Amino acid sequence: MRIISGKYKGRRISPPKGLPVRPTTDMSKEALFNVLNNHFSFEDLKILDLFAGTGNISYEFASRGSTPITSVDGDFGCVKFIKQVASEYDFNIAATKSDVFAYLEKCKTSYDIIFADPPYGLDQKTFERIVMLVFEKDLLNQDGMMVIEHSKYTKLDHMMHFSFQKSYGGSIFSFFEIESQDDDDDTKVISLNQEEE
Structure with missing residues (x-):
């Protein structure tokens, strides 16, 4: 596991064996942060990392x-x-050690970026519940963004506040913003496996 940018760029961190995790790959992580970099200056952002692994x-x-x-x-x-x-x-x-859904139910804080990387094996309704809880509880700041990492078998582009998707290999990042349009015709799906013209 490597930090790809910032103060500790290039630093490798080795987690112990046996943790029940499926870490985001370095390539997917770099692609994700390239997207976020176009929307945010990272300094002093308040971040919530769910299913942090x-x-x-x-x-x-x-x-x-x-x-x-x-x-x-x-x-x-x-x-x-x-x-x-x-x-x-x-x-x-x-x-914080907590069931993510219990945490969201009780959370009183809002964030600039909320990232969630649930186990890919969770069912569709469970992924949808993450989105619904975040917006029902007003946990995302007005100009903030929520990102959920999931497999191609999970569909979130019908959810309220869905903005766009980025796909990379077998992983998809779905992005949600408060001001986004909910019209499916405006859905923007981009594959990072293809070179941008």
């Missing part, structure tokens, strides 16, 4: 100057590892 995405935000960052995962080993890395690199990351 190894903390891969949280470290990338931290290296780019985002703060504060909240990382939520239900696995004790993952949360322990994120806390260790945050301490070692002096990242402003608060790692």
Whole structure:
């Protein structure tokens, strides 16, 4: 696992074996942050990382100057590892052990970017519930963006506030914004496997 940009660019972080995770690949992560870089200056952004796993995405935000960052995962080993890395690199990351849905139900804080990388095996309704909770609870700031990573078998482009998608290999990033149009005709799907003209 490598940090691709920011203060700790190139730094490799090795999580312990046995964690129940499927980390976002470096190539997909670089593609994701290229998109976000067109929308945000990362310094001082308030970040929520759901299903944080190894903390891969949280470290990338931290290296780019985002703060504060909240990382939520239900696995004790993952949360322990994120806390260790945050301490070692002096990242402003608060790692919380919690069921993600329970966390969203109780959350009283809004964020500039919310990233969620649920297990791909979760059913369609579970992915949809993430979107609904975030907007029902007003957890996304007005100019913010939510990103959900999922497989091609999960469809989220019909959801309220859906904005656009980026696909990379077997992974898809669905982006949601408060001011986005809900008309399916405006859906924008872009494959990062193809060179942009």
